[in-house]
Amino acid sequence: MRFMEQPRHPLPELAADPICAPTCTIPLQQAKQLQGRLLDIHKAQRMAEFFGLLGDANRLRILSLLAEQELCVGDLAAAVAMSESAVSHQLRTLKSIRLVQYRKQGRHVFYRLQDHHVLELYQAVAEHLDES
Amino acid sequence: MRFMEQPRHPLPELAADPICAPTCTIPLQQAKQLQGRLLDIHKAQRMAEFFGLLGDANRLRILSLLAEQELCVGDLAAAVAMSESAVSHQLRTLKSIRLVQYRKQGRHVFYRLQDHHVLELYQAVAEHLDES
DNA sequence: ATAATATATGAATATATATTCAGATGTCAA
DNA sequence: TTGACATCTGAATATATATTCATATATTAT
Known part of the structure; x- marks a missing residue:
């Protein structure tokens, strides 16, 4: 949990274009949909902060x-x-x-x-x- | 958050009989009720573990x-x-x-x-x- | 068999967190 | 105004956690 400060752990960048490795097992179609469902990284941070606060x-x-x-x-x-x-x-x-x-x-x-x-x-x- | 291991932080013991300090501001009556509402420490641990898991x-x-x-x-x-x-x-x-x-x-x-x-x-x- | 792939694991590292301790601040009572 | 009380604060400490890196394991393809 992190609060009252910005995280110091480097946030991973979102994969640029092809979201899955060459060895990907899901069809490219689905792969694109995935990115739509993926929780936005900043919102994820805020949600994590909130849950983390309850995690003690x-x-x-x-x-x-x-x-x-x-x-x-x-x-x-x-x-x-x-x-x-x-x-x-x-x-x-x-x-x-x-x-x-x-x-x-x-x-x-x-x-x-x-x-x-x-x-x-x-x-x-x-x-x-x-x-x- | 702690998981898959027992916590190493020493858990505070529950106050024995009179739950509030001599300087307590709430009447003793209420003080006793408080203990009833207080989340049990082991359940608190398990809930914290769960929430903590969502805290990332x-x-x-x-x-x-x-x-x-x-x-x-x-x-x-x-x-x-x-x-x-x-x-x-x-x-x-x-x-x-x-x-x-x-x-x-x-x-x-x-x-x-x-x-x-x-x-x-x-x-x-x-x-x-x-x-x- | 051997090599390549997919995943798992443990130790090491970096970071984050909770608590304690010493002391600061603010409020009340004598 | 002096002392006791209630709370807050920051630094120090101990612990917990996430990630990386090197390596192990298991499966498939050649």
């Missing part, structure tokens, strides 16, 4: 709590048994992609879910894993 | 092609402009969590989507990013 157990645990109510950093940290610093860092990354919002009250900062959309993904995967 | 642009691009038809490694590599070795490695990780299946035919190995479930997630995120 501690972030998921944090989200599972914020799904129901807002919580301040300290309580969140206590509940998930992480250091406050670690939680703060994670909240920052969650904020960076607008999954969470915050509200300041005195010296506390209360975080809450901004994009409830993710709960559907969360549920879908949770159930999916239960099946298999 | 090249894997998404590979999946975007396999969504429609089976393809052999060489064609796949040509289409996404990656080395065959890199594609092979990625397919292995996709196989490890049973997102793809393969079928051998002569010296070719044709891969195809095993779990079409993921296409829904894929679509959901694709559309979600289009909105914002």
Whole structure:
């Protein structure tokens, strides 16, 4: 996952004209269709960033709590048994992609879910894993 | 993301009894409910593994092609402009969590989507990013 | 058999990530 | 204003990951 920065891994260029090697096993016709279906590389990057954000157990645990109510950093940290610093860092990354919002009250900062959309993904995967 | 191995990062223990610090801002009542909502740590791991698998642009691009038809490694590599070795490695990780299946035919190995479930997630995120 | 092709694999490398630690900042209470 | 608290931040560290490269394996064609 990469966020808040541009990737440093060199992105592969899209193959120029003939998309498949000389040894290609699919007919050239199909090969051209393939390129149409192929996920655009920049969109792939953004989608990967999003999925990657959900690809961490501690972030998921944090989200599972914020799904129901807002919580301040300290309580969140206590509940998930992480250091406050670690939680703060994670909240920052969650904020960076607008999954969470915050509200300041005195010296506390209360975080809450901004994009409830993710709960559907969360549920879908949770159930999916239960099946298999 | 971690797959095919146990995580080496030490998993934080769940806080024993009083889940929140002495400075806790939420009432103890709520604190107990929190623990009920908190995603179980092992399930969190498995979900994170799954999401993490989708958290790579090249894997998404590979999946975007396999969504429609089976393809052999060489064609796949040509289409996404990656080395065959890199594609092979990625397919292995996709196989490890049973997102793809393969079928051998002569010296070719044709891969195809095993779990079409993921296409829904894929679509959901694709559309979600289009909105914002 | 031998060579050519298709794929897989392991080690090495480069990069990315999560956490910790020390300390900075901002807020409240005495 | 001093000290305690809540959160944030950046650098350092440990770990995880993707790719490449060299090589192994398996299949087909000559």
